[in-house]
Amino acid sequence: MRASEALPMAPTEQRASLKGSLPLGERAIEALLLGCGLVTILTTVGILSVLAFETFAFLREVSPLDLILDLEWTPLFAEKHFGIWPLLSGTLLTSLVAISVALPFGLLAAMFLSELANDRARRILKPALELLAGIPTIVYGYFALVVITPALQSVIPGLAGFNALSPGIVMGIMIIPMIASLSEDALYAVPNSLREGAYALGSSKLPTIFRVVLPSAASGIAAAVILAVSRAIGETMVVAIAAGQQPRLTADPRVPIQTMTTYIVQVSMGDTPTGTIEYRTIFVIGTLLFLITFLMNVGSYRLARRFRRDT
Amino acid sequence: MSLVRKNKRQTERLFWWVSLLAIALPLMLLGWLLVDVLSDAVSRLSWQFITSYPSRKPENAGILPALVGSIYLIALTATIALPIGIGAAIFLEEYGRHSKVAGIIEVNIANLAGVPSIIYGLLGLGVFVRTLGMGRSLIAGAATMALLVLPMIIMVTREALRTVPMSLREACYGLGSTRWQSIWQVVLPSAFPGILTGAILAISRAIGETAPLVVVGALTYVTFVPDGIDAPFTVLPIQIFNWVSRPQHGFVVNSAAAITVLLCTMLMLNGVAIYLRNRLQQRKAS
Amino acid sequence: MRAHILSAASLLLIALSLACSSNPAAPPPAADEKVEQPAAPSGPAANIAIDGSSTVYPITEAVAEEFQKGKDVRVTIGVSGTGGGFKKFCKGEVVIAGASRPIKPTEVELCKAANIEYIELPVAYDGLAVAIHPSNTFAATMTVAELKKIWEPEAQGKIMKWNQVRADWPDKEIHLFGAGVDSGTYDYFTLAINGKEHASRGDFTSSEDDNMLVQGVSNDALAVGFFGYAYYSSNATKLKAVAVDDGNPANGEGGITPSAETVANGTYQPLSRPIFIYVSKAAASRPEVAGFIEYYLTKGTSLVQETGYIPLPPKAYELALARFKGNKVGSMFAGEGSKVGVTVEDLLARE
Numbered sequence: 010m011r012a013s014e015a016l017p018m019a020p021t022e023q024r025a026s027l028k029g030s031l032p033l034g035e036r037a038i039e040a041l042l043l044g045c046g047l048v049t050i051l052t053t054v055g056i057l058s059v060l061a062f063e064t065f066a067f068l069r070e071v072s073p074l075d076l077i078l079d080l081e082w083t084p085l086f087a088e089k090h091f092g093i094w095p096l097l098s099g100t101l102l103t104s105l106v107a108i109s110v111a112l113p114f115g116l117l118a119a120m121f122l123s124e125l126a127n128d129r130a131r132r133i134l135k136p137a138l139e140l141l142a143g144i145p146t147i148v149y150g151y152f153a154l155v156v157i158t159p160a161l162q163s164v165i166p167g168l169a170g171f172n173a174l175s176p177g178i179v180m181g182i183m184i185i186p187m188i189a190s191l192s193e194d195a196l197y198a199v200p201n202s203l204r205e206g207a208y209a210l211g212s213s214k215l216p217t218i219f220r221v222v223l224p225s226a227a228s229g230i231a232a233a234v235i236l237a238v239s240r241a242i243g244e245t246m247v248v249a250i251a252a253g254q255q256p257r258l259t260a261d262p263r264v265p266i267q268t269m270t271t272y273i274v275q276v277s278m279g280d281t282p283t284g285t286i287e288y289r290t291i292f293v294i295g296t297l298l299f300l301i302t303f304l305m306n307v308g309s310y311r312l313a314r315r316f317r318r319d320t
Numbered sequence: 321m322s323l324v325r326k327n328k329r330q331t332e333r334l335f336w337w338v339s340l341l342a343i344a345l346p347l348m349l350l351g352w353l354l355v356d357v358l359s360d361a362v363s364r365l366s367w368q369f370i371t372s373y374p375s376r377k378p379e380n381a382g383i384l385p386a387l388v389g390s391i392y393l394i395a396l397t398a399t400i401a402l403p404i405g406i407g408a409a410i411f412l413e414e415y416g417r418h419s420k421v422a423g424i425i426e427v428n429i430a431n432l433a434g435v436p437s438i439i440y441g442l443l444g445l446g447v448f449v450r451t452l453g454m455g456r457s458l459i460a461g462a463a464t465m466a467l468l469v470l471p472m473i474i475m476v477t478r479e480a481l482r483t484v485p486m487s488l489r490e491a492c493y494g495l496g497s498t499r500w501q502s503i504w505q506v507v508l509p510s511a512f513p514g515i516l517t518g519a520i521l522a523i524s525r526a527i528g529e530t531a532p533l534v535v536v537g538a539l540t541y542v543t544f545v546p547d548g549i550d551a552p553f554t555v556l557p558i559q560i561f562n563w564v565s566r567p568q569h570g571f572v573v574n575s576a577a578a579i580t581v582l583l584c585t586m587l588m589l590n591g592v593a594i595y596l597r598n599r600l601q602q603r604k605a606s
Numbered sequence: 607m608r609a610h611i612l613s614a615a616s617l618l619l620i621a622l623s624l625a626c627s628s629n630p631a632a633p634p635p636a637a638d639e640k641v642e643q644p645a646a647p648s649g650p651a652a653n654i655a656i657d658g659s660s661t662v663y664p665i666t667e668a669v670a671e672e673f674q675k676g677k678d679v680r681v682t683i684g685v686s687g688t689g690g691g692f693k694k695f696c697k698g699e700v701v702i703a704g705a706s707r708p709i710k711p712t713e714v715e716l717c718k719a720a721n722i723e724y725i726e727l728p729v730a731y732d733g734l735a736v737a738i739h740p741s742n743t744f745a746a747t748m749t750v751a752e753l754k755k756i757w758e759p760e761a762q763g764k765i766m767k768w769n770q771v772r773a774d775w776p777d778k779e780i781h782l783f784g785a786g787v788d789s790g791t792y793d794y795f796t797l798a799i800n801g802k803e804h805a806s807r808g809d810f811t812s813s814e815d816d817n818m819l820v821q822g823v824s825n826d827a828l829a830v831g832f833f834g835y836a837y838y839s840s841n842a843t844k845l846k847a848v849a850v851d852d853g854n855p856a857n858g859e860g861g862i863t864p865s866a867e868t869v870a871n872g873t874y875q876p877l878s879r880p881i882f883i884y885v886s887k888a889a890a891s892r893p894e895v896a897g898f899i900e901y902y903l904t905k906g907t908s909l910v911q912e913t914g915y916i917p918l919p920p921k922a923y924e925l926a927l928a929r930f931k932g933n934k935v936g937s938m939f940a941g942e943g944s945k946v947g948v949t950v951e952d953l954l955a956r957e
Binding site: 021292 | 338428446474489496500557
């Protein structure tokens with residue numbers, strides 16, 4: 010049943026189109042089901058209004074310039090600073106580490122699955138890779154703190170117990186399936202005629218992959234990467250357990266930092282009373298997080314659509 | 321074979337191995353990590369661990385409130401999310417296929433699937449816990465989780481509905497049934513295996529969710545099993561979170577054991593889903 | 607190994623059914639009564655809501671665990687910090703607030719505005735430990751002046767390396783860990799070291815969860831942190847306590863390391879203090895709350911030492927119990943908040 014097929018009309022509806030109205034029971038049920046569908050719209054409306062309400066309330070007391078110009082984030086202390094950059098840099102640092110792990114592995118995996126593997130291998134390896142995405146993030150957090158950090162500490166002297174490297178690596182492992190799967194779709198979508206054309210010109214397998222298939226799939230792969238980074242940015246438990254709770258502006262992955270998501274967890278665990286500035290800050294950061302991931306998701310979708318159109 | 325061709329073959333072989341390694345290495349790492357967890361957990365897993373309450377002494381601490389809390393939460397979440405999700409999917413697939421409203425709903429679902437789970441926690445905190453006054457209760461947590469799993473339930477239900485051949489619906493109409501009658505009596509039962517499987521998979525994902533529940537407020541110290549939907553509660557992932565933050569080695573072992581219980585539960589649920597799907601599909605085929 | 611996992615997995619299903627019914631077959635001591643809920647009167651009657659200091663938490667947790675055995679009472683304990691606990695207490699959301707410093711004037715006002723009267727009860731002595739990584743040999747002793755240099759507000763963004771504090775310390779980054787701003791530990795530390803409560807730099811890892819601070823310091827050779835002594839002593843193999851030199855020869859020459867003795871006899875200064883619980887007078891008339899408090903101040907005192915805190919002299923506990931039974935409201939500190947260097951027995955006896 011393809012989406013483009015029109016739905017057949019039930020006899021009651023055919024009669025209704027002649028007579029003018031459907032039986033009440035049918036209309037009521039349809040309204041009920043529509044209501045179910047509207048719940049999703051309500052969810053979006055709810056998210057936007059909660060974020061907007063608290064953020065605007067916050068901005069009535071604190072100027073938006075403070076958010077941008079201040080380089081410190083100390084909203085809970087006596088001397089309050091509201092610069093978003095420390096939390097932003099913590100999030101970006103962990104996400105950068107994650108993508109630098111996930112991209113090579115994911116892309117190579119995608120190339121293997123799309124170009125080199127036979128059917129049987131693909132049937133086994135693809136679901137196996139999906140396993141990485143099925144492990145709950147709290148378990149990954151445990152791995153980062155209990156296994157990966159001590160292992161790294163024996164190799165990197167001076168690595169702090171809380172740092173951006175360990176959760177970044179673990180998050181990278183977690184998003185490999187995302188990159189692999191979406192990139193494989195992109196590679197698969199490249200028409201065979203391009204490959205055959207290259208073979209006809211005397212190219213062998215490897216140069217074909219790297220010089221013809223990969224560049225053609227580039228925007229599809231870019232869409233996958235953006236989506237994966239957006240996932241890493243929104244990740245909470247891995248960084249809450251292993252990255253630390255110290256907001257600071259740094260590019261050093263070996264020291265304790267704090268991400269946007271960890272900050273939200275920290276404050277909401279302490280049960281801050283409603284209506285205070287401290288309570289509002291978690292929604293301000295939530296708004297920032299939402300905007301960033303939303304823009305990235307939209308960007309990824311647009312890229313993917315352009316890619317599908319071009320192939 | 322000429323030298324050029326031999327080198328090409330060698331590089332191809334090398335690349336084949338390297339890219340295979342790219343798949344194998346993360347999987348081996350995951351395998352090693354899981355073995356690590358299990359070896360730590362094995363000494364601690366016992367009947368006592370599952371039926372005890374948290375304690376300041378790691379050897380006495382257990383997961384009973386967390387496990388029961390997780391089960392209650394998931395049951396409540398499913399009760400809320402399944403009717404709404406299936407209803408929405410039926411609307412999108414059977415009623416409003418080309419209408420504008422359906423289009424808006426679809427765009428919404430696609431968006432919501434990409435929103436970080438902690439944002440749902442903020443939604444739950446702002447709307448359910450504070451504004452609607454549910455407080456830090458099981459119902460607030462379940463409502464939040466229901467919104468979180470709704471997109472996934474809608475998607476899998478739509479997939480299941482799509483597998484029902486159009487001819488079935490047309491046959492019903494031919495016999496004079498209304499749209500809803502055909503859906504309720506023929507289409508839904510036919511799509512049931514797929515819906516069930518999808519629902520169980522969505523539920524099994526929800527059991528491992530932590531971030532939104534931390535924000536909505538599962539407690540640190542809970543020495544009782546929740547006795548009502550307005551009761552405070554804790555869930556397995558949050559208990560793990562609490563224990564992992566403690567420096568004593570005994571608690572690290574406890575969190576490993578709790579992780580094992582969590583993973584086993586998810587494995588069981590996935591297994592049940594796959595088994596049910598196979599059985600029900602066999603029955604349909606015969 | 608497989609057998610364990612398979613049995614655990616199948617036991618889950620059985621646990622499910624059992625948890626929803628009556629008591630499990632072989633209940634271990636700590637895990638029995640609470641399974642059966644419907645029989646117990648649910649709601650506020652049998653529920654004791656506690657919140658507050660993470661420093662007082664381990665004692666209250668231990669007392670609650672022992673107290674609940676064989677009784678139909680539910681105790682919930684949150685860890686929002688001393689300040690957070692008082693906010694809830696003065697709103698009536700909890701009936702007992704744990705505090706690692708006396709109640710402040712603003713909080714007195716808050717409670718007065720809500721018509722909530724409190725009974726202040728000291729429960730133990732606590733030292734604030736300044737901890738470093740065991741491999742750190744250079745910072746074994748620190749003066750109060752040096753601590754102030756590290757933690758004062760002016761240090762924010764400026765004092766980032768060890769050798770900026772003392773010239774012969776290494777030219778490496780300092781990683782700072784400390785109690786969260788809602789905690790009495792933070793209030794007391796800033797008062798004692800920086801001279802002004804709540805005044806400190808803001809760029810350190812600050813957390814209400816002392817366990818996280820212990821983790822942070824014990825895993826980082828360049829770290830230094832402050833938290834409750836009990837969290838140091840229960841992790842003593844992973845940490846090293848700094849000997850604090852307050853420059854006052856009257857209570858001990860040179861640097862004094864925190865220990866049960868030095869905190870009790872007042873030589874570990876200025877970082878020793880009493881910790882409290884505050885009980886709402888209205889709730890004190892409830893039998894289960896009264897029973898809990900009496901247990902706390904009698905049998906519970908043995909748990910003080912077990913959890914790593916320093917017990918008050920027995921006479922002090924008797925005076926505290928008398929204070930509770932006599933429903934004596936108000937603070938011994940005249941609502942002025944923390945004072946550095948007090949002995950609790952004197953204050954109790956004075957009242």
